[in-house]
Amino acid sequence: MKFAVIGGTGLIGSQVVQDLNAAGHQAVPHSLSTGVDILTGQGVDEALAGADVVVNLTNSPTFDEASLAFFQTSMDNLLAAAAKAGAGHFVILSIVGVDQVPDLDYYRAKVLQEDLLKAGPVPYSIVRATQFMEFVDAVLSWTADEKTVRLPRTPIQPIAAAEVAAAVADVAAGTPLNGTLDVGGPDTYPLDELGRLTLRIKGDERSVTTDDTAGMFAAVHGDVLTTGPGARIAPTHYTDWLK
Template sequence: MKIVVIGGTGLIGSKLVQKLGEHGHEAVAASPNTGVNTLTGEGLAEVLAGASVVIDVSNSPSFEEKAVLEFFETSTRNLLAAEAAAGVGHHVALSVVGTERPPGNAYFRAKIAQEQLIEKSPIPFSLVHATQFFEFVRRIADEATDGDKVRMPHVLFQPMAGDDVAQAIGRVAVGAPLNGRVEVGGPEQFRMDEFFREALASWGDPREVVTDPHAQYFGQELLERSLVPDDGAPLGQIRYRDWPGRNDK
C-alpha cells in the first residue's frame, strides 16, 4: 500500500520509510526537502494521491509556546483537509507519553491541541505515544545543566531507541485504525537522576548530576510517572547499554 510519511526525512521518518519499504510498501518521504510543506499546503494534494495511510512524525522547528502551538495546529489542519480530499483511510500521528498528565509544558499543550484536531476529524486515526528517544538524552542533560551541575529529579524514566519507535509506528500504520492511542516505551525503567549519572560517566562528561525534586524538564516539574507508559504497554527491544549511538556526540 502507499504510505506517506510526513516528516519522512527526519530522525524517525527516515527510519519509517526504510522499514516500510523493506516490508513491500510504497513508502513516500514527505517534507519541505521533498517539496511538501504542511504549513503552506504546498505539494500535499500531489503526494497524497492514491495514499492509503498517512503517518505524521513531523516536528516544530521551535518549541517557543506560540510557535509550537501554531505549527501543530496549522500543519495538522492542512494535512487532515488534504487527506479528506484524497480519501486517505488512516491517519497515524506520533505523540509523547505524558502529554495528558499534569503538569504540562508548552510542547505538551501543543501536542494535545494536535491530537484533539485528529480526534475530531472524520478520518480514522491512531495515536502513538512514545517515551523519550535515546537520541535526545544529551539534549535533556544540556537543558538541565546549571553551571557545572545537571539537575535531575528522582522520577521514573523509560527512554527508547528511535529504531524501536519507528518499528512501533510502522506496526500501527499497517493495521486497522485504533481510533484511540497506544503507548510504547523502552525495555527498561530507570530513575532519571541515576540514568543520567551513569550516562554522563560513560561519556566522560565532568558535569555532576544532582538529584533535585524541583528540577525542570523543559519548563515543568515532573511527577513520579509523568514520563513512563502505563503498565502493559508494548516495549522496545534495544537497551540503552546496547544502543550503537550511546557514545556518539
Template sequence: MKIVVIGGTGLIGSKVVAGLGEHGHEAVAAAPNTGVNTLTGEGLAEALAGASVVIDVSNSPSFEDAAVLEFFETSTRNLLAAEKEAGVGHHVALSVVGTERRPDIGYFRAKIAQEKLIEDSAIPFSLVHATQFFEFARRIADGATDGDTVRMPPVAFQPIAGDEVARAVGRAAVGTPLNGRIEIAGPERFRMDEFFRDALTAWGDKREVVTDPHAHYFGAELGEPDLVPVDGATLGEIKYADWLGSAAAE
C-alpha cells in the same frame, strides 16, 4: 500500499520510510526539503494523491509554547484537510507518553491540541505515544545544564530506541486503525537523575549530575509518573547500554 510519511527525512521518519520500504510498501518521505510543507500546504495534494495511509512524525522547529502550539494546530489542520480530499483511509501520529497528565507543559499541551484535531476528524486514526528517545538523551542533558552541573529530578524515566519507535509506528500504519492510542516505552525504568549520572559517565562527560526535585523539563517541575506509561504499554527490547555501544561502533 502507498504510505506518506510527514517528517519523513527526520530521525524517526527516515527509519519509518526505510522499514516500510523493506516490507514492500511505497513509502514517500514528505518534508519541506522534499517540497512538502504542511504549514503552507505546498506540495500536499501532490504527495497525498493515491495514498492509503499518512504518518505524521513531524516536529516543530521551535519548542517555545506559542510557536509549538501554532505549528501542530496549523500543520495538522492542513494535513487532515488534504487527506480528506485525497481519500486517505488512516492517519497515524506520533505523540508523547504523559501528555494528558501534564497539560501545563507547553509542548505537551500542543500535542494534546494535535491529537484532539485528529480525534475530531472523520478520518480513522491511530496514535502512538512514545517515551523519550535514546537519541535525544544528550540534548536533554544539555538543556538541564547549569554551568558544570546537570540538574535532574528524581522521577521515573523509561527511554526507548528510535528504531523501536519507528517499528511501532510502521506496524500501526499497516494495521487496522485503532481510533485510539497505544503506548510504547523502553525495557528498563530508571530514576531520571540516576540514568543521566550513569549516561554522562559512559559518555566520558565530566559534568556533575545533581539531583534536584525542582529541576525543570520543558519549563515545568515533574512528578514521579509524568514521563512513563501507567500500564499496558508495549515495551522495547533494546537496552540503553547496548544501544550506546552499538552507536559508538558505527
C-alpha cells in the same frame, strides 16, 4: 499499500520509510526539503494524492506557546488533504503521558494535535512513545555547566528511536486503532540517575546534582511519562544502546 510519510526525512520518519519499504509497501517521504509545506499547504494535496495511509511525523520548530498554532494549522491542512485523497488511515506519533503535563506548552500542543486527529474525518492511530535514547544528551545539556548537570528525579523510560519507528510502521500498516498504543523501553530510571549513568559510561567527569526544579522535566509530576498496562515494551536496554 501506499504511504505518504510527512516528516519522512527526519530521525523517526526516515526509519519509518525504510521499514515500510522493506516490508514491501510504497512509502514516500515528504518534508519542506521535498517541497511540502504543511503550514502554507503548498504541495500537500500532491503529496497525499493516492495515499492509502498518511503518517505525520512532523514536529514544531519550537517548544513554546507557538507550537499550539503549528499543530493547529498543520493538522487542519493535512486532515483536509487526507480526506480529499480518500486516505483510510492517519497516524501520528505522540508522547506517553502527554495529557498529564499541562504546565508545558509543547505537551499541551501535542494534546491539541491528538484531539484534532480524533475529531477529524479519517480513521486514525496514535502511537505514544517514551523519551528517545537519542535525546538524553540534549536533556543533560539544558541544565549543565562545565562541572555539573542539574536534573530532577522524574522517572524516565528511554526507548531507541529505531524501535519507535518500528512501532509506528507496524501500526501504520495495520487496521486503524481509532485509539492509542503506548511504546517504551524496558527500563525506568529517575532522570538524575540516568544522567549519572550516562556520564559514567561516556567517561564524562562532570557530576550530577539532584534538583527537582531544573529543566523542562521539573514540570512533570510522578511517573506519568512511563508506560502502563497494555503498552508495547521494546527490547533494547539503554546501557546496551549507549555502549
